[in-house]
Amino acid sequence: MPDLSINFAGIKSPNPFWLASAPPTNSGYQVMKAFDAGWGGAVWKTLGVPVVNVSSRYGSVNYRDKRMMGFNNIELISDRPLSDNLREIEEVKKRFPNHAVIASLMVQSRQEWHDIVRQSQEAGADGIELNFGCPHGMCERGMGSAVGQEPEVLQTIVEWVMEVAKIPVIVKLTPNISDITEPAMAARRGGADAISLINTIQSIVGVDLDLFAPYPIVDGKGSNGGYCGPAVKPIALNMLKNCAQHPDVRLPISGIGGIETWRDAVEHILLGASSVQVCTAAMHYGFGIIREMTSGLEQYMVDKGFNTIYDFVGKALPNVLHWEDLNMKYKVTANIHEEKCIGCQLCYTACEDGAHQAIKLNAGTRVPEIIEANCVGCNLCSLVCPVEDCITMDRKDDGTAHVTWKERTEANDIPTEFNDEKAGGRHHWVPEPAAALGKEKHKTLPGKARQFEKVTVTQEVTE
Amino acid sequence: MAEYSTPTSEQEFHANFAQLKPRMNASEALFESSRCLFCFDAPCIQACPSGIDIPQFIRQINSGNDTGAARTIYEANYFGNACGKVCPTEVLCEGACVYNLQDVKPIEIGRLQSFATRKAIEEEKPLMQAGIPNGRKVAIVGAGPAGISAACELRALGYEVDVFEAKDQPSGLTVYGVAPYKITNEEVLAEMAYLQKQFGYSVQYNSPITSQADLQALEEGYDAIFLGIGLGRTNALLLPGEERENCVGAVEFIEQLRMNHHATTVGRKVIVLGGGNTAMDAASESSRLGADSVILAYRRGKEDMGAYEFEYDLAKGVGVKGLFNVAPVEIVGNGKVEGVKFIRTALHEGQVQTVPGSEFVEPCDMVIKATGQAKQTHFLSLIGGLKTDGKGRIVADERTGQTTNPQYFTSGDARNGGAEVVNAAAEAKAAARGIHEYLSRK
């Protein structure tokens, strides 16, 4: 069996799965239950100044019948008394000495930071996470993302913390910034031991069409909140990659954002995370999801022959390049596997209307045909096809040639004007604009109109 | 052993005749509509005789626009709810759904269709309306799917419309003939009331058009006449003993059942003669009424039956037994039916031939003849210049529904010889357009 345990900047944990600082870590009760269920660590719900929360706090983005594809909240940090939280941290640590308990903190003055860091250490926390991320409420009071967005302020606060910290300090970054590596480097300059990212993204998840107000609604009004859940994973992965690849950051990273299954976790790890944190998925499905996460991760490691997490931390990073370094000689085209095709013609209409008119229909069959000469290899058809492996993107170049944009630029081999022979798309066929008019009208008319095409309908149906 | 006990109350009746396509709730509609792929040039639309824009209405349901979904459906088919429940969707839209090719359950189009339309009906959503009056009048004979659909379309085109119906309720066989587990009477009639309220045509019930004088009055009083008369009573078998008590026609038996529910009496041991969909229905219905045994007797082999496979499966599923390659020769009994004398048959060069000396009597106390409906030949002969074909179907133009007497138009069972509600609804809409075309040219 592979070894799932980690030592994250000095914080030991039986597996890389931690609960992120959020409602699931609001109390000793929840954290003990989570450890009992198999979670490796927990970042306690952020402790700090006294707050008051509003009622109606969360909003959700549903996609068709799938709930909470994206999730947002306007909740603040812990509203429970600090002493209760500290006492419960102590209790949890006594029962679970080998699990990771990290105190998430957010206060204002140097003295306050010193006090709360000391108190957390005394309570037995294994580490500290500085919450510089909360994008609503707290930032209006000069904390949270208001700090995370100002690298210099962030660095100063980290320095204050390091003055008294005896346990590892993680800085949690906000994604509400254009270049995430700047606060990451500030954290390093301030002396932090690690970073974690991302916190939630400023968002409005939806607008109530009857009340004309954004969700979640508080007495007919709303406010921007913080976005998280499956929908934010791509943003998190990119920011994670940026920090992991940056030569001046060089800190262990705890990956957060949209992690729900072992696959999501592996993706974070492959891009450089050496622990992962989960919030929304635990809020959606409860602590039980950890069983699938650990078993999936274990199976993956067995299949790949990885013995420890560190065997594949950042393993995908060398393959994430700048666009200018991609091989321009590589060429794929779409290939429909006729025997699998169910004839939905989604690929046809997608390519026809949304790509390069490289798919045609033939009489007598619903299986579309790729016009290889027109196919630019964009993947769209294979992405919309509902049948697994029905459209494959097959390599067409022989794999011997390799040329990048950068190399071409250096060799002065790039187009400088549009009718330059070298310009892209120049030899690509596009239909005459007017050929679009009336095209397949009979197939896209509503059912009734198809039936009565010949008779003009003058009657207007109004409600 | 009977699968069902004889229902003695309305409640027990509804339990025995539980809806095959029960109403979807909003969650189920959301889940199901989420699965639809929104195919291009969707095969399901092509398979729908009324050409409902199925992916469009499913998408409307999915995006929370149930009213718009109902509008899409009604724009193509005025029997939107009825069709969602009674259409043989397995061989129409759902049979064409691309998911079948992936060995995945096809989209439940019929139930989604009823979900949207029933909601519109219950909420009395005004989705349709009569057109600006054009001063012309059309008479409609028969308030079945054909007649009512023609009435709606003609009203939308601005015609004044009077419907004459022999019976005392609208919708024709939808309420008098379709199996009760497909749709309830209340549901059928609610849709009829919904349509009439919006379009405002008049219907005169208990008003059969039977004589030359009746017809002449229509010819004089109206610019055009639409015949939506459907078919007639069950064909006679012309067998000895057919007059015995408890030897009944399927259409008549089912009408009893639709009107009287559990008060309908059924034999203990029932033999249904025939191999079409009506035979399957009558057999299933006898079983659900609590008959101890139901035998379906057919002249040819199982695979030669005209009924849809799923209809036979449905009958088998409620305990109906098949008796194949037998032809009835006599209904035996003493006043009452006591059995059917059959002779075995065999196929010889494609022809059904009886096997000499193979007669036997299968005892029973009820015989239901599901041997087809007669055509209204006599009535049709009263209309001057109106031609019928060799099978008694009214001859009419494919597209316009105009008969050989230019003032008369027709569609539905009377013209197609007996199909489904959806065919009648779709063809009648086209015939109404035909009337419009004809009268606009005049």
Ligand SMILES: Cc1cc2nc3c(=O)[nH]c(=O)nc-3n(C[C@H](O)[C@H](O)[C@H](O)COP(=O)(O)OP(=O)(O)OC[C@H]3O[C@@H](n4cnc5c(N)ncnc54)[C@H](O)[C@@H]3O)c2cc1C
């Ligand atoms: C037992 C049975 C089960 C069926 N099950 C289904 C099913 O599950 N699904 C499905 O889609 N289809 C089913 N059908 C077929 C469907 O019911 C018919 O195709 C459809 O009703 C035909 O519509 P129509 O308007 O042409 O005729 P009808 O429904 O027969 O309507 C004709 C109307 O005209 C009236 N009428 C007739 N003559 C006159 C006259 N001279 N004057 C005034 N009024 C007159 C009749 O009373 C009747 O109301 C079934 C049919 C039968 C017999």
Ligand SMILES: Cc1cc2nc3c(=O)[nH]c(=O)nc-3n(C[C@H](O)[C@H](O)[C@H](O)COP(=O)(O)O)c2cc1C
């Ligand atoms: C309701 C709610 C409250 C949160 N509160 C905090 C908090 O107090 N401190 C903090 O650092 N992050 C907080 N977060 C952010 C999460 O810890 C996490 O960074 C974010 O949700 C992304 O992870 P996910 O996609 O797994 O949910 C909160 C998130 C939610 C949904």
Ligand code: SF4
């Ligand atoms: S890969 Fe892109 S261009 Fe090629 S056929 Fe598919 S959609 Fe069209």
Ligand code: SF4
């Ligand atoms: S999207 Fe896939 S299944 Fe649909 S028509 Fe194209 S190849 Fe066939």
Ligand code: SF4
């Ligand atoms: S064929 Fe099936 S999946 Fe495609 S549009 Fe019709 S119902 Fe939807």
